[in-house]
Amino acid sequence: MSFLTLEKRSKLSLTEIKEETLTEKIFRILAVMMIIIFPLALLGCFRVVKQYKRAVILRFGRVRSDSPAxxxxxxxxPCTDNVLLIDLRTQSFNLPPQEILTKDSVTVTVDAVVYFHVLKPLSCLLNVQSYKRATELITISALRNILGQYTLSELLTSRESISRTARKEIDRVTNEWGVEMERVEIKDVILPFELQKAMAAEAEGTRLAKAKIIEAEGEIKAAENLKEASRIMMENPQVMLLRYLQTLNFIASQQSTSIFFPFPLEIPEPYGSSSH
Known part of the structure; x- marks a missing residue:
């Protein structure tokens, strides 16, 4: 009886050794999952940054030393690094129409377009909340202040120099945000309708005055030329005959007419010569 009891106990102990506990099952499942997921997780550790972008990496909220990458x-x-991509290409935006009071107290509406690009990715991320919105607002304020220093005629005729001045003024502020201004172009200057009518009437009056002056100068030159021609004809009466024939030729070429003139024609003699 004792031998059989010992054999039964040994079998039971071997069975207990072969059985797997719940903890062992959990760890085995986790190990299998890690083996399957690890290659995929490894692929997620790599990011591709395009040529025209830069990556600012924050590790636990702090900028990583190799940023911008x-x-x-x-x-x-994964789970510790946050990647923010900054575009370095030229960006543009249209300013909403702005009503400007010029130096000579004329209200005009100005449309403009702005071109800029990011020069320092870290500055545009750390020094300002939204560099695009901030650039738009500072451009509106600076442009209104600058355009108010010019008269209407200067605003219409000196757009290029005004654009350069505005770009330099805005660039001094945006440099702190890592943004560089490229161009500030004034697209259109819209005048009030009543002012357009007044300017059109003024321009028309100016053109009429210039036309009358030019016509008067032409009359003076014509009179001087006639005076000179009469003097030449007095000295050479034969010129009158040539002029007479030239006039007949001109009349005949204009319309089909018959012209009768006496022949032979007397050739005029010089003034003061004795007749024979």
């Missing part, structure tokens, strides 16, 4: 492949740690 790129272009090319960069290494990030």
């Amino acid at each position: 790129g272009p090319g492949i960069i290494w990030v740690v």
